[in-house]
Amino acid sequence: MRTAIVLFTRDLRVHDNPALATACATAEQVVPLFVFDPALAGRSPNRDRFLHQSVADLREVLRGRGSDLVVRSGDPVAETIRLAGEVGAEGVAAAADVSNYARRRERRLTAEGERHRLSVRFFPGLTIVDPGLLKPGGGDHYRVFSPYHRAWTAAKWRAEASLPKKVPLPPGVEVGRLAAEPAGESPDAARGGETVARQRLRGWLGNVETYEDGHNDLAGDRTSRLSPYLRFGCLSPLEVAHAALRKPGSDPFVRQLCWRDFYYQVAYAFPEISTKAYRRGATEGWKSDGAAFDRWREGRTGVPIVDAGMHQLRREGWMHNRARLVTASYLTKDLGVDWRLGLGEFYHWLLDGDVPNNSGNWQWTAGTGNDTRPYRRFNPERQRERYDPSGSYVERYS
Structure with missing residues (x-):
């Protein structure tokens, strides 16, 4: 193959990037591409900023290898096809993903690739073991973690993709300018890249x-x-x-x-993991209490460890996992508020907010998901005594 496009999505790296490594090994020229998708922007100012920083860093890393990152804005499928026409590409490589939106994008890109006689391939890399690879007898996926962990541990993992020594960009490609870094909301958020x-x-x-x-x-x-x-x-x-x-x-x-x-x-x-209860027969008699939800999300419940966790979330765009369990349990099990509201609040602030883990963990805590003990509750006072006995965490984020 003479020219291939590598469409970066949620694989913003050059190390162990199977799509990039394969393109560099099989094509004479490689065009790295990232498309800022307006359909995904604005959901989280924190993630928008982190994404921009990560894309900017990827561009610098590629420049260090004698290449560059082509940056576009718009529909990723349309922009990829347009660029393929501009550079005479014969193939497109990208990382496979699991969300509804990502899978629709993959289907559209595959269809447009066929229409324009482009080879389109999707590669692993977002997980250690590919989703859908491990299946229990008589089922399409593992519903309980422990047997999955046993299968996952015994599975043969893929080899890490080689680091390309050079990414040979075709001459004359208009790489595009990177817009100004957007403002996030959390002052102490980690930097991306x-x-x-x-x-x-x-x-x-x-x-x-x-x-x-x-x-x-x-x-x-x-x-x-x-x-x-x-x-x-x-x-x-x-x-x-x-x-x-x-x-x-x-x-x-x-x-x-x-x-x-x-x-x-x-x-x-289960692509509806963000909107529908995963566990069949799960009780969802949630209370409609907007005032209680507002106190929770603003860190004004009067429960020190819960409020500290929510303050950390706003300050850093991140929360300690133990605090995530406690705050989520308090909202759903103590206040009886719908887990989807909590999921949305976390999704707004978290740098690591994604569909599988944010939704899966919220459902686990709410008793609608994969927890084998759906009525589990994390007592906030006992959690504070056990995991913050000196009160330092609560004081830090008061």
């Missing part, structure tokens, strides 16, 4: 063996904080898992990466 992500990963690997003992320590903040970088593909989850497994005592951390894969395969099989 593969460069920052890899720095953070290297720093975290020195502490991964303490994850099991410390990941629930709210004040200690001893988690990796890699989730936003995994969400946008600034890091390969496979590379993260391989790097962690080279360290002693890393299994509990890698198990969390398996949880991420678990919800991706759930969302792949």
Whole structure:
């Protein structure tokens, strides 16, 4: 193949990027492309800013390899086809995804590719094990985590894609200007990009063996904080898992990466995960209490650990996982408010907000999802006593 386009979506990296690696190995010229999609903009100012930073960093990384990133704005399918005509491309490579929107985009791109005689291929890379690959006997996906974890651990993982030494961009391509960085809402939000992500990963690997003992320590903040970088593909989850497994005592951390894969395969099989109860027969007699919901989302419930979690969310665009469980449980189990409202609030603020994990975890906590104990409740006072006994977390985010 002479010329191929690599359409970046949620794989904003050059390391272990199967679509990019394959294009560079099989085409004489490669055109990296990112399209800012207006249909996805404005849902979260925090993620809009993080995305812009990640795209800007990807452009710089590609320039360091003698290439560049073509930037467009509009419908990704239309812009890809248009660019293919401009550069005489014969093929398009992109990462596969699981959300309803992403899968519609894939179907449209495939159809337009056929119409314009373009080869269109989708590659793995957003998860460690492809969604839909592991299936229990008699079912299309795993509904319970423990058997999935056993199958996932025993599965043969793909090899990491090689890092292209050069990305040969055709001469004369109009790469486009990157618009000004949008303003986010959280003043202490992490910065996006593969460069920052890899720095953070290297720093975290020195502490991964303490994850099991410390990941629930709210004040200690001893988690990796890699989730936003995994969400946008600034890091390969496979590379993260391989790097962690080279360290002693890393299994509990890698198990969390398996949880991420678990919800991706759930969302792949149940695309309505953001809007409909996953568990058949789930009770959904939610209260209509707008005032209670407003107090919760603004961190004014009067329950210290709940309010601290919501303050952290607004300040950083991120929340400690233990606090996520407590705040979600309080909204659904104590206040009786619909989990979809909480999901939307988290989705607005979180840098790592995505369909599979945000929706799956909210349903798990609300008792409508994959939890085998749907009536589980996290008592906020007991959680504070156990995971923030000194009150440091509550004080930090008061």
